[in-house]
Amino acid sequence: MTRRELLKSLGVAGAAPALFGGTFAIPASADGGGKPVRFGVISDLHHQQFGDKQVEIARLREFVDAAAEMNVDFVIQCGDLCPPLKSDPLLAEWNRFKGPKYHVLGNHDMDHGSKKEFMAFWGMEQRHYAFDVGGYHFVVMDRNCVKKADGTIVDYDRGNWYRLPASSKSFSDAEQLDWLKKDLAKATNPVIVFMHQPVYLTDDLNEMGNWREILEAFDTANYNATKSGGRGKVAAVFMGHDHDDRYGTRNGVHYFLLNSATYAYTSKGADFYRDSLYAFVTLSPDGSLSLAGKSSAHRDKASDAVKARIPPRISDQTVQVAPKSEKYSRPPLK
Numbered sequence: 001m002t003r004r005e006l007l008k009s010l011g012v013a014g015a016a017p018a019l020f021g022g023t024f025a026i027p028a029s030a031d032g033g034g035k036p037v038r039f040g041v042i043s044d045l046h047h048q049q050f051g052d053k054q055v056e057i058a059r060l061r062e063f064v065d066a067a068a069e070m071n072v073d074f075v076i077q078c079g080d081l082c083p084p085l086k087s088d089p090l091l092a093e094w095n096r097f098k099g100p101k102y103h104v105l106g107n108h109d110m111d112h113g114s115k116k117e118f119m120a121f122w123g124m125e126q127r128h129y130a131f132d133v134g135g136y137h138f139v140v141m142d143r144n145c146v147k148k149a150d151g152t153i154v155d156y157d158r159g160n161w162y163r164l165p166a167s168s169k170s171f172s173d174a175e176q177l178d179w180l181k182k183d184l185a186k187a188t189n190p191v192i193v194f195m196h197q198p199v200y201l202t203d204d205l206n207e208m209g210n211w212r213e214i215l216e217a218f219d220t221a222n223y224n225a226t227k228s229g230g231r232g233k234v235a236a237v238f239m240g241h242d243h244d245d246r247y248g249t250r251n252g253v254h255y256f257l258l259n260s261a262t263y264a265y266t267s268k269g270a271d272f273y274r275d276s277l278y279a280f281v282t283l284s285p286d287g288s289l290s291l292a293g294k295s296s297a298h299r300d301k302a303s304d305a306v307k308a309r310i311p312p313r314i315s316d317q318t319v320q321v322a323p324k325s326e327k328y329s330r331p332p333l334k
Contacts, residue, residue, distance in 0.1 A: 034285050037134035040067040040075040041194075042278040043240030044260035046108065047082030047090050050270065056082075057093050059261050059276035064097045070280060073133050074099055076140075078240035078258055079106025079196030084113055084121035091121070102131070105142050106196040106240065107169075110156040115144070128176050130183050136283055137187045137232065141180070141195040143209060145171040170197040170209035177213055184221035187232030191221075192283075198239040201246045201257045219251055236289060238281075245293075245315045256291065264298075264310040272299040273312045292316070 042063045047056040067075050075097055082090055094101065103124045105115060115127055127142040144156040146168050153173045154160075161169050172180075184191060199211040218234045225233045236254040243265050246257035261277050263270040275296035282290045293314030298307065 035134060036285060037136055037283040038070065038072045038280060039133075040070070040072045040278060040280050041078060041238060041258065042075075042261050042276075043078035043196075043258040044080040044106070044243055044262065045077070045082065046080055046260070046262050047087060049108065052086060054089055056262060057090055060090060060093050061096075062276045063261070063278045064093060066278070066280075067097055067099075072099065072280065074102060076102040076194060077104065078194055078238060079104045080108040080240065080260075081106065081122075083109070083111060084117055087121070094122075100131075100133075102138075102140060102194075104140055104194050104196050104240070105144050107144055107156055107161060110144060110161075111159050114157050115142075115155050128172075128179065132189070134283070135189050137189045137191045139180070139183060139191060139193045141172060141193065141214075142176060143170050143172050143195050143197040145173050145209075147171050147209070166204070166207040169207050170211075172210060172214060177210075177217065180214070181217050181221070184217060184232065184234065185224065187221070187225075187230075189231055190235040190283075190287075191232060193218075193234060193237040195237070195239055197241045198255075198257055200237070200250055200255045201239070201244075201248050202242050203244075204242065215250070218253055222252065243310070245311060245313055247315065254289070259310075259312075259314050264306065264312070266306050266310070271302050271306055271310070273297070274299040277312065277314050279314045 040063065042060070045056050045060060047060075048054070064075075077094075081103070103119075103122050105118065105124075105127055109115075109118045118124070119127065128140060130137060130139045132138070144161075145153045146156060146161050146164055147153055148168070153171055197207070197209065199208065199214050202208065218237075222233045225231070234253050236256065238256045238258060240258050240260070242257055243260040243263065244257050245259040246255075248255050258279065259277050260273075263272045265271075273296045275294070277294045277296060279291055279293040282292070284290070291314075293316050295313035295316070298312055
């Protein structure tokens with residue numbers, strides 16, 4: 001799907017509004033004012049990972065142009081964006097979007113510097129935080145800590161995670177987990193979570209850190225909300241890192257593993273996509289979540305095995321995730 005086709009599917013530039021991609025039933029917001037919330041998300045741009053050619057700027061430019069044309073409520077990048085050094089042109093491109101902009105920390109963002117340096121460059125005040133838009137509660141997590149041999153948890157810093165076994169990576173620290181549990185307990189509206197390293201759907205089972213504790217926090221929050229009749233349940237989780245395009249459900253929560261904007265991992269290294277990949281998400285007043293993903297092609301000649309294993313897209317599949325009796329049904333038109 002080209003950028004033009006994606007925008008047309010979302011009702012931009014005079015096209016009829018349409019739900020494109022997966023449509024998922026989540027609790028409708030009580031105080032959203034009857035208006036949809038729409039945001040753009042891009043992940044794993046990997047600016048300058050393969051040299052200082054600044055070629056990823058064009059990929060980000062396409063995303064920013066589309067987000068501006070759609071007038072989304074906010075944009076967010078889901079980690080592995082860039083190192084701060086020599087990234088001023090990328091920062092300028094990102095800042096062309098005049099609405100709210102949010103960041104998720106990714107492991108490669110600390111390849112050559114510290115979290116504080118990355119955060120200062122991008123104006124990111126907190127490594128984990130929450131915000132509210134249109135009757136939805138959004139949570140951003142930091143999964144970029146390592147567990148040392150003595151059990152202590154320390155930040156990713158200047159590539160220190162490269163030297164450690166997989167089982168020591170992708171942790172969230174105790175302070176953050178405590179904050180997460182308290183934040184979810186106070187939520188009064190549906191919760192959408194963003195993180196870089198996945199806690200579900202990944203093939204890298206040895207590099208999931210304390211994923212069990214995070215999923216337990218989601219489970220407990222949703223169980224308590226159900227008992228009390230509250231609306232503050234975790235409804236969806238968006239993740240990056242793996243350069244894969246996957247969707248799944250667990251205990252009523254919808255998990256989206258977002259493909260890289262730039263390339264696929266293969267046994268021979270990076271297999272670049274011809275065009276940038278990204279997605280737009282619409283949270284409708286009826287409680288549905290629609291995902292409109294970008295598709296492309298492999299830039300260079302790719303084997304059939306690579307094409308089959310890693311399609312260059314963020315999927316446009318349609319999934320039924322709630323019994324029809326529980327789904328919102330619009331009244332008939334008169």
